[in-house]
Amino acid sequence: MTQIFALHSGYGLATAAAAIDSGLLDAASSVSAGERLLVPFTSSRVPETVVGIAEDPGLRSLRARFDRIEPLADLLGPLHPSSWEPADADLPLLERLFARAWNIDPRDLELFVQSPQVAPARTLMALFPHARITIVGDGLMTYSPMRVRLPYSVAARIERVVHADVVPGVRPLVGAPRAEVVPVPPASFAAALRETDATAGDPVDDGASTVLVLGQYLSALGLMTAAEEIDLQKRLIDRAAQWAPQRIVFKPHPAAPPLVTAAVRGRAAAHGIDFVEYSGPLAAELLAERLDAVAVVAGFSTALPTVQTLFGRAIGSAGNDTVLAALTPFENSNRIPATLVDALTREGSPYADPARLQLLIDAVGYAMQPQIAGHLRGRAEELLRGLDPDERDRYFTPRRLAELRLPGAPIENAVRHALRPAGGVGRIEEWRLHALGARRRAGRAWRAIRGR
Structure with a gap:
């Protein structure tokens, strides 16, 4: 074969x-x-x-x-x-x-x-x-x-x-x-x-305590404005500073404008931390190894769980709550990566247990694709029944919960109930069609009585 x-x-x-x-x-x-x-x-x-x-x-x-x-x-x-x-x-x-x-x-x-x-x-x-x-x-x-x-x-x-x-x-x-x-x-x-670590001349560990920060270019995806992107990158520097490193090495997204690097450089200086930009070809996971980084900080990069699981590096993140709230439509394919990293890096995260994390991913996956992932509805209901409002709103929007009639959905008023689709049409349209059908049936019965 x-x-x-x-x-x-x-x-x-x-x-x-x-x-x-x-x-x-x-x-x-x-x-x-x-x-x-x-x-x-x-x-x-x-x-x-x-x-x-x-x-x-x-x-x-x-x-x-x-x-x-x-x-x-x-x-x-x-x-x-x-x-x-x-x-x-x-x-x-x-x-x-x-x-x-x-x-x-x-x-x-x-x-x-x-x-x-x-x-x-x-x-x-x-x-x-x-x-x-x-x-x-x-x-x-x-x-x-x-x-x-x-x-x-x-x-x-x-x-x-x-x-x-x-x-x-x-x-x-x-x-x-x-x-x-x-x-x-x-x-x-x-x-x-x-x-793949075969590139000569790349950074090596020189004994300085280092945190590696990975830039993303979310404004190019329409997830936030350029100003919001810069603010997010500054929050990543703040998160990196919690390890009190001597140096921050910043690996920017290849397509990000120089303005982003300038902003994070200034933020590192405000913390009194040396700043180095790395724009070489080395993968983030291997760059962290070369630097012997004490931690890796990013948005929702795949590199975060990879360096944690493969190389035992500490990881941190920032801004994923903002990203999750901004993602539209709810089916946006970035939602699961952002959810995963957020759950793995939050301080005091309730998803340290893999079984609990799996339940969260199953529930969000169902909410994203209720037709394709219909087998996960029971899992979504199980999670949502036990979530407090703040935790529920972090990963699910009220509108999505209402559309899917999941636990935690906001209570409908009479107008919303009348407009809610049922069987593919709105309730008011459904009633109109029922009335029209009843009138036609009555007309046929009257004609039959009159022998027509």
């Missing part, structure tokens, strides 16, 4: 490599895996401005786990991978063309994909209708439910979810409830990540 890995991130590549090293990817097959084919692509909006996983020199040893590399761009040409959505009628033709180009048997195939809800992963899953499917996790997004309902012909073939187990004891919701969850052991994933 040929295994095709369609991957776009270094994190996903490291997850797949660690799973291969741990012998996890042959368990679902009655025969050992045959050829492993890496199909890398770049999901960036402007692929020409980034170094993809096919060319990144730091990922060379991870790429060596595969027998062949067939970049998707070689076949798509100038078409952006995220825009590759061919018509259904063209899929059989494309299947034959891809099978010939890659020299594979499409009837003896296992497909490994990231981000299955969107192209090109979704297109590849439809393109090879006989392939077994495994989802490869890509950070904290893996803990979110599917945000779109996949066709049954695709969903029925999703057998496994392979993910880095960076939140031990918590199961991801993507692929649930049918897919088998295959966690990659933290030690194996840490070993794969360390292989």
